[in-house]
Amino acid sequence: MVLETSTTVNSKIEIVNFKTLSKDSFVEIIQENRVSLYRLSKSILKNEADVQDAISETIIKAYTNIYKLKLMDSFKPWIMKILVNECYSIIKKHKKLELVDDFADYEGSYEDKTEDNLMFYVNQLDEEFKSVIILFYYDDISIKNISIILNISEGTVKSRLSRAKAKLKAMMENNLRGDSFE
Structure with a gap:
């Protein structure tokens, strides 16, 4: 280029x-x-x-x-x-x-055709959590830039990331135990 x-x-x-x-x-x-x-x-x-x-x-x-x-x-x-x-x-x-x-x-x-099983769980999240997870972990965008992209404060981005990770962890643990997630 x-x-x-x-x-x-x-x-x-x-x-x-x-x-x-x-x-x-x-x-x-x-x-x-x-x-x-x-x-x-x-x-x-x-x-x-x-x-x-x-x-x-x-x-x-x-x-x-x-x-x-x-x-x-x-x-x-x-x-x-x-x-x-x-x-x-x-x-x-x-x-x-x-x-x-x-x-x-x-x-x-x-359908996500990748081998990424985590994306299955990410897709189960509400939009507000899914967007910050995808931007931060999959697209490697900083918290500051995510706040600009989504027009929310940096504190809200951090909070949503934290809550999303907790939800993902719970969903994965429930799946391992055989429970349904939600």
């Missing part, structure tokens, strides 16, 4: 000139983050079509506004924030629609 970069003398922070970023380079950056984008959107939206719509809209918005981004290190939290906003926008649109037919038969289902 070819990016025009310059380094500030004092802070040694890489600054990327996104105004000269080629389409191919942008596509490469998106490809590097596609799993994270999918995982987060799937944790918020349950319908596969909505997930794809949210990701598509996020990519379009990111590409048209890339010139606003100054630091390459900020790209992932920045695009994840756009994605979260798109997901909630889709949820709001669905709440406004009044459906006369039952579309339950048409909804897509999500």
